[in-house]
Amino acid sequence: MHTDQTQNIAPEALPEVITRFLNSHRAHDTATALSAFRADATVTDEGKTHGGVPAIETWMTQSASEYTYTIELIGAQKVDADRYVATHHLEGNFPGGVVDLHYRFTLSDGLIEDLRIEP
Template sequence: MPDNQPRTISPNDLPEVITRYLTAHRAHDTAIAVTTFADDATVIDDGRTYRGSTAIEGWLDRAATEFTYTIQLTDAQETDAAHYIATHHLEGDFPGGTVDLHYRFTLRGDLIEHLVIEP
């Protein structure tokens, strides 16, 4: 990860691929969401790592049905042209009921290469 400090940006200034992923994820549209990832991408969520399109698609399907929740984008940051953080506030029927999650994106070209989701 770069040493630069992230700077706050408008959520409208997030790269198109991130916006497309977040919109599809919010709509539980796995078919669109999976197309935003590179074939060899990795996702780390809830302490588990998912590598490659098939594993990421399975993770997306599970994430879309495991809990019912609302999600609101509350902050966006850019470290450099390949590294972004989108912070979301979630409320729902998952353990704890509310959480702020940081979606840390690494881009490769026009695709997501790496995504880490953590509090």
């Protein structure tokens, strides 16, 4: 994977579909968050992959109720035309209490095809 094309961008320069997901996910608006995904999308979080919208909905519901935390978008990068990274700073009652997570998005046909959340 070539990352020499990666460029830092302003968080507000992220594609609308990513911003829609991030804002609605933060607001626990699952229906709007799910509208950002392709039907066959995958989300990988904490080493587990959730495939398809029903599994993604279950993941969102569980992750929202598991811990209480604040989340702040602290950076964004454009890897190429279809791949973006949004970096979030989280603080809360999860193990460790503080973490910066990279939300790695792959887009297809204007929707999220793949999302990988990792430190």
